[in-house]
Amino acid sequence: MGAMIEIKNLGKTFFTKENQVVALEGVSLEIEEGEIFGIIGLSGAGKSTLVRCMNYLEKPTTGSVVFDGQALHTMSEKQLRKARQSISMIFQGFHLLMQRNALQNVCFPLEIAGVPKKEAEKKAKEMLELVGIADKMQAYPSQLSGGQKQRVAIARALATNPKVLLCDEATSALDPTTTRSILALLQEINRKLGVTIVIITHEMGVIEAICKRVAILDRSHVAEMGKVEDIFVNPQSEIAKQLIYPQGRKEGTFQKGECVRIVFDGRSSFEPVVSNMVLACGTAVNILFADTKNIDGQAFGQMLLQLPDDETAKRKIFAYLTSRNIHFEEEFANV
Amino acid sequence: MFNAQMMQLLAKGIWETLYMTLVSSFLAYLLGLPLGLLLIVTDKNGIRPMRVLNRLLSFVINFVRSVPFLILLIAVIPFTRFLVGTSVGSTATIVPLVLASAPFVARMVESSIKEVDRGVVEAAQSMGASPWQIVWKVLLPEAKPSLILNAAIATTTILGYSAMAGFVGGGGLGTISINYGFYRYQSDVMLVTVLLLVVIVQVFQEIGMRIAMKGDKRSH
Ligand SMILES: Nc1ncnc2c1ncn2[C@@H]1O[C@H](COP(=O)(O)OP(=O)(O)OP(=O)(O)O)[C@@H](O)[C@H]1O
Ligand SMILES: [Mg+2]
Numbered sequence: 001m002g003a004m005i006e007i008k009n010l011g012k013t014f015f016t017k018e019n020q021v022v023a024l025e026g027v028s029l030e031i032e033e034g035e036i037f038g039i040i041g042l043s044g045a046g047k048s049t050l051v052r053c054m055n056y057l058e059k060p061t062t063g064s065v066v067f068d069g070q071a072l073h074t075m076s077e078k079q080l081r082k083a084r085q086s087i088s089m090i091f092q093g094f095h096l097l098m099q100r101n102a103l104q105n106v107c108f109p110l111e112i113a114g115v116p117k118k119e120a121e122k123k124a125k126e127m128l129e130l131v132g133i134a135d136k137m138q139a140y141p142s143q144l145s146g147g148q149k150q151r152v153a154i155a156r157a158l159a160t161n162p163k164v165l166l167c168d169e170a171t172s173a174l175d176p177t178t179t180r181s182i183l184a185l186l187q188e189i190n191r192k193l194g195v196t197i198v199i200i201t202h203e204m205g206v207i208e209a210i211c212k213r214v215a216i217l218d219r220s221h222v223a224e225m226g227k228v229e230d231i232f233v234n235p236q237s238e239i240a241k242q243l244i245y246p247q248g249r250k251e252g253t254f255q256k257g258e259c260v261r262i263v264f265d266g267r268s269s270f271e272p273v274v275s276n277m278v279l280a281c282g283t284a285v286n287i288l289f290a291d292t293k294n295i296d297g298q299a300f301g302q303m304l305l306q307l308p309d310d311e312t313a314k315r316k317i318f319a320y321l322t323s324r325n326i327h328f329e330e331e332f333a334n335v
Numbered sequence: 336m337f338n339a340q341m342m343q344l345l346a347k348g349i350w351e352t353l354y355m356t357l358v359s360s361f362l363a364y365l366l367g368l369p370l371g372l373l374l375i376v377t378d379k380n381g382i383r384p385m386r387v388l389n390r391l392l393s394f395v396i397n398f399v400r401s402v403p404f405l406i407l408l409i410a411v412i413p414f415t416r417f418l419v420g421t422s423v424g425s426t427a428t429i430v431p432l433v434l435a436s437a438p439f440v441a442r443m444v445e446s447s448i449k450e451v452d453r454g455v456v457e458a459a460q461s462m463g464a465s466p467w468q469i470v471w472k473v474l475l476p477e478a479k480p481s482l483i484l485n486a487a488i489a490t491t492t493i494l495g496y497s498a499m500a501g502f503v504g505g506g507g508l509g510t511i512s513i514n515y516g517f518y519r520y521q522s523d524v525m526l527v528t529v530l531l532l533v534v535i536v537q538v539f540q541e542i543g544m545r546i547a548m549k550g551d552k553r554s555h
Contacts, residue, residue, distance in 0.1 A: 081464070112464045166461075
């Protein structure tokens with residue numbers, strides 16, 4: 001599988017009347033065909049600008065974007081418009097046409113592409129079925145909930161059989177339950193249709209839920225990039241740490257004594273490590289702190305356990321952890 | 336005094352007023368709608384920014400709008416003669432009416448279309464829509480209710496102008512009101528013509544509102 005989107009040394013500076021705003025600088029990344037790629041960053045980091053450069057709605061000041069083997073900067077306006085039919089986009093604000101009903105909204109990109117009306121309607125109905133709101137076909141956006149609107153927007157984005165779906169904060173206006181259902185839908189679309197998905201967000205939860213790889217954007221630069229689980233276990237940059245541990249890396253602070261820090265780096269989250277250990281060693285432990293996350297059925301994070309005073313019991317626990325290949329560090333909890 | 340002859344005169348006045356107003360409104364939109372669209376499209380945040388054209392257009396529109404209607408009416412008499420052959424009567428009045436109201440219509444159209452969410456335009460662009468497709472398939476249909484509402488306002492304004500044109504022989508209810516009410520001191524005739532104008536304005540406004548509301552899919 002090759003790269004679907006290849007961004008090299010991308011820079012974008014906005015020139016306003018008074019000053020210049022550097023929105024992106026030296027951004028390089030590759031998005032593989034068929035993957036779900038996340039881009040996370042704080043507000044103003046340049047995420048929207050980056051995603052708008054991917055379909056050349058925004059022309060970069062420097063660098064290049066290669067989409068499916070074609071360099072976008074070599075294309076004429078007309079060729080670009082054609083290419084954009086293969087790079088769909090959904091937005092935080094849905095951006096549906098208010099004077100068209102759901103079906104007509106989904107027909108819209110097909111009309112633009114010059115698909116005959118009958119054919120367009122058939123395709124639009126299929127798409128609305130795929131996203132699970134075929135029953136709302138005749139409803140106008142003003143009659144739909146946020147989640148339903150986003151489903152219509154997704155159906156609309158998929159109508160032209162795009163290769164890539166760019167999602168700019170697509171779930172940021174939705175409640176947690178609706179967010180989960182929309183993310184599940186995106187995952188299903190990725191699996192069923194093989195559409196490459198780029199997710200822009202400022203919420204780590206969204207990245208955890210469905211992304212394979214992630215780029216962390218910090219003040220116009222890529223601070224860190226890699227597999228989601230790697231970055232979770234071992235965040236390098238300040239911004240990554242800040243995003244993963246929003247309240248700061250917690251330490252057990254209330255008791256003196258010997259402790260062990262267990263690091264989960266992708267072990268099946270179905271395996272109850274701590275309780276198995278307690279059963280195997282026949283000794284109780286005290287959980288001082290735990291921060292674990294379940295990503296795609298695997299456990300990531302860390303846990304701080306207070307050990308019993310008994311030396312034998314301690315050695316048993318270390319031996320157990322070693323035998324189970326669980327990474328751990330001995331340490332003393334601060335007072 | 337409201338004999339058959341007077342009734343006939345009023346009927347003719349109503350007809351002339353409606354004729355002037357509706358034909359002028361139509362022609363004013365024929366000119367003003369594209370101008371308004373051009374203002375939007377060439378704006379610096381528009382879909383085809385063209386600074387010089389935008390500035391020039393904006394200046395001309397402001398210029399014409401700042402000329403008082405009666406002065407414009409007299410100033411364009413040679414042009415009216417050239418087009419219509421005469422400068423009196425309702426057909427001749429259409430010329431200054433259109434010239435005066437087209438810039439106003441352009442501004443109305445501009446403000447209606449400005450109400451369309453920028454994000455919807457961006458979504459259309461992201462689907463590969465051309466500027467032309469954006470105008471026809473996004474801007475105009477999305478702004479339709481507001482355009483209709485503003486058209487009712489523009490039409491009633493043109494109606495007001497047409498009555499003003501009555502002072503200088505423009506025909507219609509305005510001329511009747513001046514000739515009988517002002518020159519012959521028949522204030523009852525003046526009152527009736529004014530009432531008729533009020534009724535026509537109400538009807539136009541009401542029709543515009545109804546069509547706009549009925550067609551607006553946002554208000555469910
Ligand atoms: N058209 C523009 N003109 C001038 N500056 C701009 C423009 N668009 C974006 N910027 C600036 O570029 C920077 C990055 O903006 P961008 O919208 O990409 O951020 P973001 O990461 O998407 O933020 P958010 O999470 O708030 O959406 C900001 O400082 C913004 O003010
Ligand atoms: Mg943004």
